[in-house]
Amino acid sequence: MELFAVPDLPEIRAGHDIAALVRERVDLRSDDVVCVASTVVSKAEGRCVDLEDFPPGPRAREVAGALADHTDGETDPRFVQAVLEESVEVLMEAPFLLTETRFGHITVNAGVDRSNVRDGDVLLLPKRPSESAARIRSALPADRVVVTDTSGRPFRHGQRGVAIGWAGLSPGRDWRGEPDRDGRELTVTVENVADELAAAANLVAGEGDAGTPVVVARDFEWGAHGESDAHFRDVESDFVRQAIREWSPDW
Ligand code: GDP
Ligand code: MN
Ligand code: MN
Numbered sequence: 001m002e003l004f005a006v007p008d009l010p011e012i013r014a015g016h017d018i019a020a021l022v023r024e025r026v027d028l029r030s031d032d033v034v035c036v037a038s039t040v041v042s043k044a045e046g047r048c049v050d051l052e053d054f055p056p057g058p059r060a061r062e063v064a065g066a067l068a069d070h071t072d073g074e075t076d077p078r079f080v081q082a083v084l085e086e087s088v089e090v091l092m093e094a095p096f097l098l099t100e101t102r103f104g105h106i107t108v109n110a111g112v113d114r115s116n117v118r119d120g121d122v123l124l125l126p127k128r129p130s131e132s133a134a135r136i137r138s139a140l141p142a143d144r145v146v147v148t149d150t151s152g153r154p155f156r157h158g159q160r161g162v163a164i165g166w167a168g169l170s171p172g173r174d175w176r177g178e179p180d181r182d183g184r185e186l187t188v189t190v191e192n193v194a195d196e197l198a199a200a201a202n203l204v205a206g207e208g209d210a211g212t213p214v215v216v217a218r219d220f221e222w223g224a225h226g227e228s229d230a231h232f233r234d235v236e237s238d239f240v241r242q243a244i245r246e247w248s249p250d251w
Pocket of ligand 3: 149150206207
C-alpha cells in the first residue's frame with residue numbers, strides 16, 4: 001500500500017468543494033481510499049463558529065467550574081456550551097469533558113477544536129460525517145472515502161487518527177470463521193479497517209501546520225473477507241461505558 005498527501009491544498013473555507021480541489025491535484029484511481037481530515041470537512045461545511053455564538057447556560061457554567069477545579073485545560077464556559085450543544089450524553093465532566101456526539105462518536109470535548117482555526121473561533125465536527133464522506137465520494141473517481149479525526153483513547157498515552165465517517169466501504173473486516181496458522185478458527189476478530197486507514201492517513205497528515213489534510217491510500221488489499229458495518233458501540237454492548245456510568249470521582 002502507498003500513502004501520499006494531496007499537495008498544495010489551500011486554506012479551506014465555508015463553501016469550498018473539497019472533492020473538486022482534490023480532483024484538480026491528483027489523478028485518482030477507483031480503488032483509492034481518500035482519507036479527509038474532519039478539520040477541513042468542517043471548515044468547508046461552515047462549522048467554524050465564533051465562540052460568542054455560544055452564550056453559556058447554567059449547565060455549561062457548572063461543568064466549566066468542575067473543569068477549572070480539576071484541570072489546567074479548557075475552562076471557557078462558552079467552549080463548554082459549544083461541546084454540550086454537540087453532545088447527546090456527558091460521560092465525564094472532569095478532569096476532562098468526555099461526551100458522545102450526535103452521530104455516536106465518544107471523544108474529549110465532542111471533538112470541538114481550537115487548533116488550525118482563527119483565534120476566537122471553534123471548529124465543530126461535521127454534523128454527520130458519513131454523509132459528508134458520501135457527498136465527497138460522489139464527486140470523486142475514487143470509490144471509498146474516510147473522514148478522520150485525531151482522538152485520544154483510554155488506557156494509552158497519545159492520540160491517533162480514527163474514522164468518524166465513511167462511504168463506499170464497511171468499517172469492519174470480519175475474520176471470524178477463518179483459520180489461524182494452526183488451523184484454529186478465529187471467533188472474535190473483526191478488524192476495524194476504517195480506523196486503521198484513518199490512523200495511517202493521520203500519520204501522513206500530521207497535526208500541525210503541514211497543510212496536508214487529505215491523504216490517499218493506494219493499493220490497499222482488502223482481500224476476501226466478510227464485512228461488518230458496526231463501528232460505534234451502542235451502550236448495551238459497551239461495558240467500559242457502563243462502568244463509567246457507575247463511576248464517581250473520589251475528590
Ligand atoms: P483533525 O485531525 O481532523 O482535527 O485535523 P488537524 O487540525 O489535526 O489537521 C490535519 C492536517 O490538516 C494538518 O496537516 C493541518 O496542517 C492540515 N490543515 C488543517 N486545516 C487546513 C486547511 O484549511 N487547509 C490545508 N491545506 N490544510 C489544513
Ligand atoms: Mn480534530
Ligand atoms: Mn489531527
